[in-house]
Amino acid sequence: MLASLLPRSLKKSIPYLTLHVNENMANSTSDGTASQVNPNPERAVDSPKVWTTLITNTAYLSGLLTLDASLKYAGSKYPLVALYTDSFPSEGIEALDRRRIPRKRIPYLLPSTHKDFTNDPRFYDCWSKLTPFSLMEYERVVQLDSDMLCLQNMDELMDIPLDSVEEKGEGKRVFAASHACLCNPLNKPHYPKDWIPKxxxxxxxxxxxxxxxxxxxxxxLGITMPNGGLQVVVPSTPVYEKIVSALSDEKTGSYDFSDQSLLGDVFHGRWVALPYIYNALKTMRWKGVHDAIWRDDRVKNVHYILSPKPWDETEEDIKKEGRDGANQWWWDVNSKRKEEERKKGIDDRF
Incomplete structure (x- = not known):
């Protein structure tokens, strides 16, 4: 599966480029400046502030469509823009256009030093989630993962105080995000040994x-790292150039969690830590993880980390005893979305 998602250059194991683009992109370049990453800084939609989400394949498309619907149901006044790479197929683009979801084509980013993510192939794609820092056509971008579900309006993220562009990434509030959870409740053996509850x-x-x-x-506080699932960003050339510089450093070979490892390192202690309610990792709800702080009625945005995703559940999975109840929240919104789409004549497989 991974091979189908990665560019030809990666499949052949030739040297990685700081700026890596997929095989069908004509203007391939290793220049990672903001002007190269975002050569056409035109807004995909007429709004100075937007939500964005990365999409590289149709496996996450149902998640993206339901995320978009959930933001609208929550009454957000800001649009979601799909950031797609060249690996995203035409049927996916047609599905976005059918639903009038704004979209922007972006390069596929990879660091100059190879990092093996065989145990977690999703992290190859995650480098491209750094792209919002280069979207200078917007005043504010809030990057969301496509496996999220908005339960309550969270438009306030568009206005929380962050460093201005003039501070050039030298301030104390460069971006905002929630912490990564270091508990490793599934005891994944390839996770860092110091990723433990304490x-x-x-x-x-x-x-x-x-x-x-x-x-x-x-x-x-201690071993800290932002979770890359939600990032509140003021796009800035100086900040993005710091990111590009880091992508060119051999140190990326030690980054176990790609984009979030980079952000936590480059801007250590200089980001705003949001409460968990904006990026409520579904595992935090589990008994003995962080159920001590989790409140269903306070959560604004659920993040369905790890696999399987809600949309991959079979009818048998849904009927299983002990099923994660948070998955039903996604299904409820998804069903509402699909019912409304059918009334509009939209009835594809997504």
Missing amino acids: NCAFTAQHDKPEQAQVEGAPPD
Whole structure:
């Protein structure tokens, strides 16, 4: 499956480029400046502030469409823009256009030093989630993963105070994100050995559950790393050039979690830690993980990390005892979306 998603140059194991583009892109370049990554800084939609989400294949398209619907059902006044790479097929583009979801073609980013993500192939794609920092046509971009579901309006993210462009990435509030959970509840053997509950920022909030609904733990608390699923960004050439410089550094070979490892390293302690409610990892809800702070009625945005995704569930999976109840939230919104689409004459496989 991975081979079908990666460019020809990666399949042949030739040297990686700082800026890597898929095999069908004509203007291939290794120049990672913002002007090269975003050579046509025209808005995909008439809005100075947007949500964006990366899409590289149709496996996540149902997630993207339901994310878009959930933002609209929550009453967001900002549009979602799909950032697609050349590996995204024409049937996917047609599905977006059919639903009038704005889209922008972007390059496929990879660091200059090869990092083997055989255990987690999804992280090859994740480098491209750094692209929003280069989208200078917008004043504010909030990057969302396509396996998210908005449960409550969170437009306030478009206005939280962050460093201005003039600060050139030298300030203390370069971007905003929620912490990564370091608990490794599935005990994945390839995860870092220090990824244990006592080192997790959310564990530090267990005795203050109400505070955890409105504040994130400090971004420099212990072993800290932002989760790349939601990033609140002020697009900036100087900030993006710092990112490009990091992509060119051999140090990326030690980044176990691609984009979020890079952001946590380059901007250590200089990002705004959001409360978990904006990027509520579904595993946090599990008993013994972070159920001490999780409140169903306070969560604004659920992140269906790991596999299987809700849309991959079979009828048998749905009927299984012990099924993750959070998955039903996604299905409820998805069913509503599809019913409305059918009334409009849209009835494809997504």
